[in-house]
Amino acid sequence: GDSVTQMEGPVTLSEEAFLTINCTYTATGYPSLFWYVQYPGEGLQLLLKATKADDKGSNKGFEATYRKETTSFHLEKGSVQVSDSAVYFCALAGGFKTIFGAGTRLFVKA
Amino acid sequence: GAGVSQSPSNKVTEKGKDVELRCDPISGHTALYWYRQSLGQGLEFLIYFQGNSAPDKSGLPSDRFSAERTGGSVSTLTIQRTQQEDSAVYLCASIPSGSQETQYFGPGTRLLVL
Numbered sequence: 001g002d003s004v005t006q007m008e009g010p011v012t013l014s015e016e017a018f019l020t021i022n023c024t025y026t027a028t029g030y031p032s033l034f035w036y037v038q039y040p041g042e043g044l045q046l047l048l049k050a051t052k053a054d055d056k057g058s059n060k061g062f063e064a065t066y067r068k069e070t071t072s073f074h075l076e077k078g079s080v081q082v083s084d085s086a087v088y089f090c091a092l093a094g095g096f097k098t099i100f101g102a103g104t105r106l107f108v109k110a
Numbered sequence: 111g112a113g114v115s116q117s118p119s120n121k122v123t124e125k126g127k128d129v130e131l132r133c134d135p136i137s138g139h140t141a142l143y144w145y146r147q148s149l150g151q152g153l154e155f156l157i158y159f160q161g162n163s164a165p166d167k168s169g170l171p172s173d174r175f176s177a178e179r180t181g182g183s184v185s186t187l188t189i190q191r192t193q194q195e196d197s198a199v200y201l202c203a204s205i206p207s208g209s210q211e212t213q214y215f216g217p218g219t220r221l222l223v224l
Contacts, residue, residue, distance in 0.1 A: 043201070043216060044201070044213075096166070097158060098143070100152055102151065102152035103152045
């Protein structure tokens, strides 16, 4: 069945460091791919998405490119801020079900 | 418009009691999902509704868990004879129609079974 694997956390970075959170997937068909974020004390919200191969999703300085050849959707940001500290979930939606990764907790130190 | 709402926000109960968790999706959203998030864990899919019917109940952990949706809107997740391992945050999400769309999450209900 479909699945999502993302790098385990926690990830701890200093402010202004480069961020990569790896995400790979297994799916039949052509799913849409998502990154959701959960800030401390808040609910999950969409960060960005891509609906087809080679699409790049972007929001708040974060980017991820839908790579069909490597079945990946890695999340990147060039310069993280303390306010980016949160849990990040990679997800795929194929059909009516969305499959979520286990989440990666990011801590950004000032 | 209003987002997804869930009630109660917190629930403390004794082992063996029944609990009901409520979800009000965004108006007009036809699909509704329930998930469970245990401490430090990812999202565990429980059940999915399209309208009032539940095509996929595969994630319900046991027959103590049930859910219904009425009027294509409000959904209730019921846990009977609660156990300590049921302690978690229960999340509800809705989407406008169906496949491959962004999910809109509620704030969750934090359940603690003593």
